[in-house]
Amino acid sequence: MVYKIDPLNDRQFADEFRRNPIGSHSPGLMRVLSILRVDPSGNQVIIICRKPFAKWTLALMPPRRQDPIRFDDDMAFDSREEAEWEVFRRRWFAATGQNLNLSLSD
Amino acid sequence: MLKITGYPDRYSVAPGETIAFKVSLEDADRFHSRIVRVVHGDCNPQGPGLKFIHVPTALDGWHPGRRQSSDAGSYMVVADAPDLGARAFTFLATIWPTLVERGEQTLFAQCDPVAQSGIWIGLSSRGALAVKLIAAGATVADISTGKEMLNRQWYAIAASFDPESGRLRLAQRNLQRLALIDDSGEIETIVRLGAGAWACSFHLAGRPASDGRVETHFDGKIEAPVVLAGEHSILARDRLNAYPISCELSEATIARWDFARDIETDHAIDLGPLALHGRLVHLPARAMKGSNWDGETHDWRQRPEQYGSIHFHHDDVYDLGWETSVDVMLPADLSSGPYALHVCCGDSDESATREDYLAFFVRPPRQAHLRSRRPKVVLLAPTASYLAYANHGEHITARGAELQMNRLLQFGHADVYLYEHPELGGSLYDSHADGSGVCYSSRLRPVLNFSPRYHSWLGGHGSALYQYNADTHLFDWLAHKGVEYDVITDEDLHQEGYGLIAPYRVIITGTHPEYHSTAMWDAMKTWIDRGGRLMYMGGDGWYWRIAFHKTLPGVIEVRRAEDGIRTWMSEPGEYHHSFTGELGGLWRRIGRPPNVICGVGFIAQGFDVSGFYRRAPDAANPRAAFIFEGVEEEIIGNFGLIGGGAAGIEMDCLNAVLGSPPNMLRLASSDGHSPMMLLVNEEFGVVPPNLSADVNPRVKADLAFGETPAGGALFCTSSIAWCGSLSHNGYDNNVSRITWNVLSRFMKDEGFAS
Numbered sequence: 001m002v003y004k005i006d007p008l009n010d011r012q013f014a015d016e017f018r019r020n021p022i023g024s025h026s027p028g029l030m031r032v033l034s035i036l037r038v039d040p041s042g043n044q045v046i047i048i049c050r051k052p053f054a055k056w057t058l059a060l061m062p063p064r065r066q067d068p069i070r071f072d073d074d075m076a077f078d079s080r081e082e083a084e085w086e087v088f089r090r091r092w093f094a095a096t097g098q099n100l101n102l103s104l105s106d
Numbered sequence: 107m108l109k110i111t112g113y114p115d116r117y118s119v120a121p122g123e124t125i126a127f128k129v130s131l132e133d134a135d136r137f138h139s140r141i142v143r144v145v146h147g148d149c150n151p152q153g154p155g156l157k158f159i160h161v162p163t164a165l166d167g168w169h170p171g172r173r174q175s176s177d178a179g180s181y182m183v184v185a186d187a188p189d190l191g192a193r194a195f196t197f198l199a200t201i202w203p204t205l206v207e208r209g210e211q212t213l214f215a216q217c218d219p220v221a222q223s224g225i226w227i228g229l230s231s232r233g234a235l236a237v238k239l240i241a242a243g244a245t246v247a248d249i250s251t252g253k254e255m256l257n258r259q260w261y262a263i264a265a266s267f268d269p270e271s272g273r274l275r276l277a278q279r280n281l282q283r284l285a286l287i288d289d290s291g292e293i294e295t296i297v298r299l300g301a302g303a304w305a306c307s308f309h310l311a312g313r314p315a316s317d318g319r320v321e322t323h324f325d326g327k328i329e330a331p332v333v334l335a336g337e338h339s340i341l342a343r344d345r346l347n348a349y350p351i352s353c354e355l356s357e358a359t360i361a362r363w364d365f366a367r368d369i370e371t372d373h374a375i376d377l378g379p380l381a382l383h384g385r386l387v388h389l390p391a392r393a394m395k396g397s398n399w400d401g402e403t404h405d406w407r408q409r410p411e412q413y414g415s416i417h418f419h420h421d422d423v424y425d426l427g428w429e430t431s432v433d434v435m436l437p438a439d440l441s442s443g444p445y446a447l448h449v450c451c452g453d454s455d456e457s458a459t460r461e462d463y464l465a466f467f468v469r470p471p472r473q474a475h476l477r478s479r480r481p482k483v484v485l486l487a488p489t490a491s492y493l494a495y496a497n498h499g500e501h502i503t504a505r506g507a508e509l510q511m512n513r514l515l516q517f518g519h520a521d522v523y524l525y526e527h528p529e530l531g532g533s534l535y536d537s538h539a540d541g542s543g544v545c546y547s548s549r550l551r552p553v554l555n556f557s558p559r560y561h562s563w564l565g566g567h568g569s570a571l572y573q574y575n576a577d578t579h580l581f582d583w584l585a586h587k588g589v590e591y592d593v594i595t596d597e598d599l600h601q602e603g604y605g606l607i608a609p610y611r612v613i614i615t616g617t618h619p620e621y622h623s624t625a626m627w628d629a630m631k632t633w634i635d636r637g638g639r640l641m642y643m644g645g646d647g648w649y650w651r652i653a654f655h656k657t658l659p660g661v662i663e664v665r666r667a668e669d670g671i672r673t674w675m676s677e678p679g680e681y682h683h684s685f686t687g688e689l690g691g692l693w694r695r696i697g698r699p700p701n702v703i704c705g706v707g708f709i710a711q712g713f714d715v716s717g718f719y720r721r722a723p724d725a726a727n728p729r730a731a732f733i734f735e736g737v738e739e740e741i742i743g744n745f746g747l748i749g750g751g752a753a754g755i756e757m758d759c760l761n762a763v764l765g766s767p768p769n770m771l772r773l774a775s776s777d778g779h780s781p782m783m784l785l786v787n788e789e790f791g792v793v794p795p796n797l798s799a800d801v802n803p804r805v806k807a808d809l810a811f812g813e814t815p816a817g818g819a820l821f822c823t824s825s826i827a828w829c830g831s832l833s834h835n836g837y838d839n840n841v842s843r844i845t846w847n848v849l850s851r852f853m854k855d856e857g858f859a860s
Contacts, residue, residue, distance in 0.1 A: 022513045022567050023715050024780040024800075037508050044505060049518045050456040052149050052561065059517070065502065065528060069517075080567075084514055 005035055007096035014092060014100055021084035021104070036091040045090075047083045050076070056083050108523035109133060109460045110171075110451045111552040112431065116660070117489050118469045118595040122438035127447050127464055128428035130174035130552070134451040134460075137171045139432055144444040144465065146582035147558025150569040153747050154582060154833050156559070158448065158463075165434045165447065174429065176551070178529040179323035180390035180422035181212075181312030182374050184382045188360065190216050190225065191304035194268035195360065196338040197227055197331070198346070200281070200397050202260050202415065204540035205325035206233030211420075212313040212322045213263070214331065216304045219316040224304035226313060227265045228324065229255065234291075235278040237265050239299055246299055251278050253291040257326075257540075260397040261289075264340040269301040277340040281397055292340075308333070308361070310374075310384065311418040320387070323420035325540040329396045330414055333360040333378075366414035369393050369406060369684050370656060374416075389424040389546045389661065391417040393684035395677065404679050407687045419538040423531030424661060425550035442468050442592040444487070444581050446558060459519040463558045465574060467593045477609070482853045483591040484610040485584070487577070488619040489549075490596035490626070490652055493662050495573050496553040497524055498533040500673060501563040512714035512782045515563045516570065520554040530554070534664045535673045543674030548661040566749025566827055567715050576748065576829065577616040580643060583832040584614075587846060596626060600654050604629040607638070612852045615704075617644035617826045618756065621652045621662065624688060630703060637816035639852040643845075645807065645826040646708045646756035648700035651693050653685035665690025669788045671711065694764065694788060702765040705812055705820040706758035710805040712783030716754025716827040717799070718744035719774035719809050729859075730771050730811055732851045733821075736843050742774055742809070743841045748830030751778065752841050755826035757807035767820075770812035776825065779805065811848075817857030821848045 013029040025033065039045075042063025047056045048071065056077045060070040077083040085104040092100055112129035119125045129137055145157035197214045205211075209231050217224030222243035230236035236250035255261055260281040267274045277292035310331060312320040332346060335358045345355060346362070361382040367375035369392045374384030386392075393406045396415040406413035432447075446463040454460045467487050470477050501507050501515045502525050508515050517525070524530065530551055532544045555562060555573065562572040571579070584591055591614070594606060600623045607613060607629060619642075622630075627648070634640055649670065653663045666672040667681035670692045683690050693700060700707040719742040725734055743752025753776030760766045779799035789804070799805040807824040814820065823829075823845075831841040 025512070027781070030781060033512075034509060039505075042505060044508070045514065046501075047514045047516050048522070049516050049561070052518070052559075053151055055456065056516070061502070061525070065525065069522060069525060080513070080516070087514060 003031055003035060005032055005095045007098045014088070017088055018085055018102060018104060021081045021088070036088065036095060045087050047080065054078070056080060058083065058087065107458060107519040108462070109458050110137060110449055110462050111523070111554065112449060112462065112464050113549065113552045114447065114464050114466045115430070116466065117549055118467050118598050119436060120469050120472050121436055121440040122471070124433055124435045125466060126430040126433035128174065129171050129431035129449055130428065131171040131451050132173060135171060136168050137449050137451040138168050139447055139449050140166045141434070142446055142448050144446050144463070144558050144578060144581060145585050147575045147578035148569050148571055148747065149559060150747055153569065157582060161440070161445065163434050163436070165432050169432050171431055171451070176426045176527070176529040177319045178388065178423045178531060179312055179320060179420045180386065180388040180418045181320055181323060182310035182384040182386050184308040184384045187216070187306060187308040187382055188380065189304050189306060190333070191269065192301045194266065194270065194336050196264060196266035196334045196336065196342070198264050198334065198338070198340070198343050199331040200260055200262050200329040200343065202258060202327035202397070203229060203233065203255050203325065204257050204542060206255050206257055208325060208420070208539070210322050211324040212309065212311060213324055213328065215309045215313040216307070217313060218305040219314045223302060225267065228322065235263050235265070235276050237274060237276055239267070239274070239297055241299060241302060247274055247295070247297040249274065249276065249293055249295055251276050251291040251293050253278060253289050255289055256287070259289070262340055262343050264338070264343070266337045268337055269299055272296040272298050273337065275337065279340055308382065311390070324418050325420055327394055327415040327417045329365065332362045334358040335360055364414060365392070365416045366410040369410065369413065370686065372658060386416070388422040390419065390422055391545055391684070393680065393682060395679045399679055401679065405682050405687070405689070407682070417542060419540065419542070421528055421531065421538050423529070423551055424546070424548050424658070436468065440468055442470050444593060465556050465558065467595050469594050469598055470592045480609050481590040481592055482611040483589060483614060484607060484612070485591055485593045485614045486599065486616070486619065487593050487595045488616040490621040490623070490662055491616070491618055492553070492556050492574050493547045493549055494534040494621045494650070494652070494664065495555060496533050496547050496549070497530055498555060498564065499524060499536050503536060504673070507563070510713060511563065512780065513567065516561070517563070518561055520560060521563065524554055537674050543666055543676065545665060546661055546663050550660050564713060566713060566755050568750055569747040569830060571748060571830070573618055576618070576826065579747065579829040579832055580614070580616065583829070583837065583842065583845070586837050589849065597654070599629055600625045604632045607633050612639045612641060612849065614641045615643050615647060617829050619644060619647040620649045621664070622648055622693070623652050623654055627693070627698065627703065634703065634814055634818060635816060637814070637818040637857065639819045640704060640821070641848060641852065642704040642820065642822045643829055645758050645824055646711070647758070648693055648703045649708055651688065651690055651696060653683040653688060655685045667691030667695070669695050671786055692788065699764040700758070701761055704822055705766050705770050705810055706760055706808060706822045706824050707764050707766070708786055709757055709759040709789065710783050710785050710799065711756045712780055712799070713755060714749065714782050715780050716746060716749030716751030717776045717778035717783070718742060718751045719753055719807070720777050721774050722772045724771035725773045727771055730773055733773065733811060733844055733847050735847050737840045739840050742844065743828070743831045744778070745834045745839065746827060746831030748827040752828045752831040753807045753825045754779070754783070758822065758824035759806060759808040760810055767812050770810050770820070772808050772810055774809040776807040813858040813860050815860050817860050819852065819858045821852070
């Protein structure tokens with residue numbers, strides 16, 4: 001049976017991800033990410049590089065290539081790490097119903 | 107997003123030769139161009155930044171331009187065929203559809219797209235055999251069997267029409283009987299059309315449109331298509347296989363194509379009396395097993411009659427055939443090296459990129475008398491590997507890619523353009539829309555990731571470069587060090603062999619020279635065996651065997667056979683290249699592991715962050731003293747633009763069992779990897795739980811050196827990320843120093859002790 005994220009016991013891994021969104025991760029965080037990063041709907045969240053090494057936004061790539069990418073320009077990020085954390089927060093909420101009300105720099 | 111793109115007509119051009127560029131503009135009518143020498147294509151502010159040197163030519167300035175169209179999809183055409191409209195005829199074939207849900211698809215057509223008259227035989231929008239009769243622009247008959255075919259099942263099909271009686275008949279039969287599946291059937295109707303002129307061409311797997319394009323392509327295999335005079339039942343298919351063929355059928359034959367003939371070519375041979383040979387456009391896959399494949403033969407050269415099918419795809423691409431926008435004769439004294447045509451159609455901003463770099467290489471002169479006094483060093487530009495990854499689109503199509511990268515997938519403007527333009531064709535890592543693997547890749551189309559400034563979703567965190575643009579880190583370092591060098595491409599080496607590289611003392615590879623033809627492999631082995639000094643500056647080299655087409659320029663083939671990192675897998679029985687007949691797959695599985703060429707072989711891959719090297723005992727060996735001159739540190743390469751370290755992305759190690767020479771020195775081994783650095787699958791038979799670097803000591807790169815019997819030597823960085831560390835700290839670092847120590851020693855006349 002596929003692991004179900006426990007918002008209490010796995011919270012430590014959310015904190016670990018916030019400290020280091022891109023890099024070497026603990027086995028516990030790897031398991032959480034392996035769950036959060038699979039979307040059975042076939043939709044895929046991606047980041048759009050608007051200005052190399054300076055500005056990124058989010059977008060949703062649909063399951064069918066014939067359909068257009070949906071750009072989400074409401075939020076812009078100064079680093080890839082900020083974008084990673086925002087997507088992690090959204091996925092965490094979708095999986096657990098709980099908000100991670102922290103910014104990357106908090 | 108991307109508002110301008112294009113491609114050169116060749117990747118390798120000699121001084122004094124002409125090179126042409128095909129440019130397409132999305133929303134402009136002119137573009138500015140200039141040729142530049144490519145020094146550094148990475149705009150990462152942590153590195154040296156973009157570096158291009160303008161080379162004044164007649165191309166400097168503004169030129170008219172327009173949007174060029176891309177008409178993908180393979181098909182067969184017979185340009186001069188008898189008009190079938192005047193008499194009764196039957197079309198027979200065996201087919202293996204692979205994407206029936208895609209909508210209408212053409213099997214056979216004789217249509218005049220201007221007069222809009224003719225016959226179309228294909229799959230209906232619901233996947234049933236269908237036929238349309240068209241006269242003066244009106245569809246006068248549109249019938250189908252109404253029996254939806256299943257993907258990947260073999261069907262015999264027959265369609266006949268007699269203009270005199272008006273009888274139109276269709277039949278489809280699954281060659282297998284399936285329980286509770288109703289997918290065979292037939293239908294007959296009367297159509298009052300009368301005899302009329304249709305067209306003077308036959309099309310298979312595509313239908314000509316009035317604008318000159320070919321549309322409504324078929325996805326799947328077609329085997330043994332036949333056109334007979336008169337009306338014949340579906341059973342005629344079986345009688346056509348008899349030998350000798352009956353007099354009745356022989357007399358009735360208008361065309362009978364045998365796709366088992368001339369498999370290595372783009373010709374479709376007609377065994378019929380009129381020799382209506384077809385031309386295959388956009389390289390549908392050949393050497394495909396047919397409905398009669400019995401599993402006993404895996405080499406199509408042994409039993410070609412079991413490989414009589416061709417797999418067509420609506421997204422096959424060989425040559426997009428864009429018009430030349432500009433061309434130029436290069437100066438006769440132009441130095442060999444990496445170059446590009448910079449094209450620009452306006453200012454770029456966050457929503458649109460209006461410039462592109464169309465990369466190419468200037469090779470040494472072709473004439474031997476002009477090639478005297480070459481530099482000691484040559485860079486072997488891995489253009490076969492660039493082609494293998496051309497328009498690599500797994501970030502678009504593979505939903506597991508984010509997990510593999512251990513971070514979100516980044517799309518630049520070029521990636522969004524690629525998403526919106528699948529007609530540019532995929533890489534050898536991609537699959538067609540029907541799920542079958544892309545086994546051919548060509549350079550006669552825009553290749554968006556063969557360009558300076560392209561940042562790959564696949565490259566390590568930081569600069570995120572992979573293949574061509576990662577190699578610009580090496581171009582830059584060679585320029586910084588003032589190294590005089592030539593560039594030859596894989597295609598040059600394949601065509602000209604050992605003689606082309608014989609004059610050079612040192613060959614430097616790119617960061618990921620993964621794909622090699624037999625001719626390339628043999629030439630390199632000969633050069634090494636005769637005292638060459640190889641600087642293998644990357645990882646996962648000499649991994650896949652490829653074939654170049656014997657007559658069509660600029661296209662390679664791979665078969666993903668049996669083993670290795672495979673994003674798709676060749677079907678059983680389809681492991682042999684259609685271009686040559688050679689067994690495809692990993693060189694390792696063919697008995698020539700990479701260790702035999704470069705001393706090391708592929709061991710692990712991971713695409714997030716990179717590790718570093720730690721000195722190994724062999725570093726103290728006096729034979730290696732020259733390599734570590736001025737390098738005192740225990741840790742090497744704990745910095746860099748590719749994942750933050752010199753050891754990463756794809757890595758190799760020494761392995762005497764696989765052929766690493768026993769005298770190779772293990773100078774250093776890597777450490778500090780992420781758990782996403784994983785053992786490659788050809789290294790285990792039973793899946794072990796300890797695949798990752800944090801729990802498996804085999805997951806490491808070996809920095810290695812060894813002498814060869816003829817006084818040459820091998821130096822192996824064993825890591826794709828190595829070159830990303832060269833420029834750190836103003837090029838003053840231990841990776842740069844080690845590389846320079848090796849290069850300067852390798853350039854000397856003095857041989858190595860053997």
